[in-house]
Amino acid sequence: MSDLIVHGGKPLTGRLVPSANKNAVLPILCATLLTREPVRLRGVPEITDVRKILEIFRSLGSRVDVDFRAGTLEVQHDATRFDEREHRLPEEMRSSILLVPPLLARFGVARIEDDVKGCSLGMREIDPHVEVMQHFGASVERTDDGLVLRSPRPLGASQHWLDYASVTTTENFVLCAALASGRSVLMNAASEPHVQEFCRFMQQLGARIEGIGTSRLEVTGVERLGGTDFTFAEDFHEIVTFLALGAITGGSVSVRNSAPQQFPLIDRTFAKFGVQVRHEDGWSSAETAGRLKVREPFTRNILQKVEAAPWPYLPVDLLPIFVALGVQAEGSVMFWNKVYDGAMGWTAELSKFGAHAFLSDPHRVITFGGKPLVPASVESPYIIRVAIALLMLAASIPGHSVIRNAAPIRRAHPRFVENLVGLGAEIEWREGD
Numbered sequence: 083m084s085d086l087i088v089h090g091g092k093p094l095t096g097r098l099v100p101s102a103n104k105n106a107v108l109p110i111l112c113a114t115l116l117t118r119e120p121v122r123l124r125g126v127p128e129i130t131d132v133r134k135i136l137e138i139f140r141s142l143g144s145r146v147d148v149d150f151r152a153g154t155l156e157v158q159h160d161a162t163r164f165d166e167r168e169h170r171l172p173e174e175m176r177s178s179i180l181l182v183p184p185l186l187a188r189f190g191v192a193r194i195e196d197d198v199k200g201c202s203l204g205m206r207e208i209d210p211h212v213e214v215m216q217h218f219g220a221s222v223e224r225t226d227d228g229l230v231l232r233s234p235r236p237l238g239a240s241q242h243w244l245d246y247a248s249v250t251t252t253e254n255f256v257l258c259a260a261l262a263s264g265r266s267v268l269m270n271a272a273s274e275p276h277v278q279e280f281c282r283f284m285q286q287l288g289a290r291i292e293g294i295g296t297s298r299l300e301v302t303g304v305e306r307l308g309g310t311d312f313t314f315a316e317d318f319h320e321i322v323t324f325l326a327l328g329a330i331t332g333g334s335v336s337v338r339n340s341a342p343q344q345f346p347l348i349d350r351t352f353a354k355f356g357v358q359v360r361h362e363d364g365w366s367s368a369e370t371a372g373r374l375k376v377r378e379p380f381t382r383n384i385l386q387k388v389e390a391a392p393w394p395y396l397p398v399d400l401l402p403i404f405v406a407l408g409v410q411a412e413g414s415v416m417f418w419n420k421v422y423d424g425a426m427g428w429t430a431e432l433s434k435f436g437a438h439a440f441l442s443d444p445h446r447v448i449t450f451g452g453k454p455l456v457p458a459s460v461e462s463p464y465i466i467r468v469a470i471a472l473l474m475l476a477a478s479i480p481g482h483s484v485i486r487n488a489a490p491i492r493r494a495h496p497r498f499v500e501n502l503v504g505l506g507a508e509i510e511w512r513e514g515d
């Protein structure tokens with residue numbers, strides 16, 4: 083178990099360059115398996131999920147040359163082989179499922195393990211993925227510990243309309259369609275910044291994709307994909323995290339941000355807690371005039387609210403970070419997670435800090451913020467941004483707090499503790515059983 087020990091109450095101040103977005107890096111890594119040509123990636127973060135994917139690449143016989151200090155990765159899958167009886171996809175990460183289309187395209191066979199669940203946010207379905215593979219011509223067989231899929235090569239083109247705008251299902255559709263024979267169309271496609279970044283990478287490999295950033299993606303299959311040299315963009319999750327850490331501790335953090343056009347709704351959400359975000363010359367910063375305070379709506383008798391849903395709504399993964407602001411801000415806010423049915427239960431843990439948060443149903447929680455808080459020892463569920471939300475509160479409360487089981491942070495944020503120490507935090511990892 084990895085715990086975070088925090089001596090809170092210090093304002094965090096300074097400038098930071100964020101890392102790449104795990105949810106762009108992982109599908110892009112999986113996509114490299116579609117080509118036999120060398121691919122060079124820059125800005126590769128040293129996070130556990132990346133290590134797991136590189137490990138499976140090595141075990142498949144691919145060439146992997148990574149330098150995490152420089153952030154560069156050279157990968158080539160020319161001598162790669164896959165045996166469904168021998169190889170297992172990485173566990174405890176959702177992105178494992180993104181290895182399935184490249185395996186089908188290259189070897190005509192793939193496995194989906196029972197454990198491709200990722201963060202414990204509630205039900206994480208595999209049916210939409212299986213349906214996509216079936217539309218492209220795959221057959222599916224259930225085994226004791228997962229599914230085995232087999233498909234013709236090349237895959238046939240597909241016209242498909244998703245039940246909902248699923249991030250990884252959209253990416254899997256594009257991965258299948260890139261080398262399929264003919265024109266494939268996906269309706270109700272996801273359009274998150276990481277989905278767009280992934281599609282741009284696919285274009286660099288030579289994939290023919292139209293409609294990036296919209297809910298209709300059209301992909302015309304090509305015979306083969308080439309190599310490329312690609313630099314990852316900055317992670318909006320990490321930008322928001324550091325801005326929020328500055329605001330909640332009464333400090334001021336500036337974060338490099340090359341895509342402020344993605345931020346208008348995020349900025350308005352910060353403003354609901356009295357935090358003003360500014361974007362200038364490629365940097366974003368957050369300022370608070372005095373205490374955090376919830377902005378009262380003009381409509382009488384309603385609560386201020388933050389709604390999270392598929393893009394272009396506020397991303398659900400950011401919700402815990404705003405819940406932490408809600409706990410510290412004077413006033414009440416309703417948080418509404420429209421995606422997951424089990425992502426809010428962790429808020430019971432907030433009472434250990436002396437906070438008042440009420441779980442109204444599996445999707446909604448109300449914070450009654452601005453109460454005096456005390457340091458505490460709290461337990462994080464296996465949810466990356468919840469570990470961060472608990473840490474934000476610990477950092478804002480004077481005294482000694484412990485976030486038990488904070489290791490999920492390492493799935494997405496490289497050098498997280500080092501970065502916070504650089505901003506003036508007193509925080510360290512404690513490794514235990």
Ligand SMILES: CC(=O)N[C@H]1[C@@H](OP(=O)(O)OP(=O)(O)OC[C@H]2O[C@@H](n3ccc(=O)[nH]c3=O)[C@H](O)[C@@H]2O)O[C@H](CO)[C@@H](O)[C@@H]1O
Nearest residue numbers: 105176177205206207246247248249250251398399421422
């Ligand atoms: C590796 C990766 O990229 N993971 C992200 C990806 O996961 P992932 O692609 O697994 O998430 P999906 O978009 O498929 O949504 C997750 C679950 O939410 C439910 N659902 C979702 C949308 C909807 O309109 N209705 C609905 O019921 C479904 O049960 C679904 O299984 O997107 C999620 C939603 O942004 C993020 O939390 C994850 O961090």
Ligand SMILES: C=C(OP(=O)(O)O)C(=O)O
Nearest residue numbers: 175176177200201399466
């Ligand atoms: C929930 C997340 O990741 P995953 O889907 O891999 O669990 C996340 O990145 O916040």
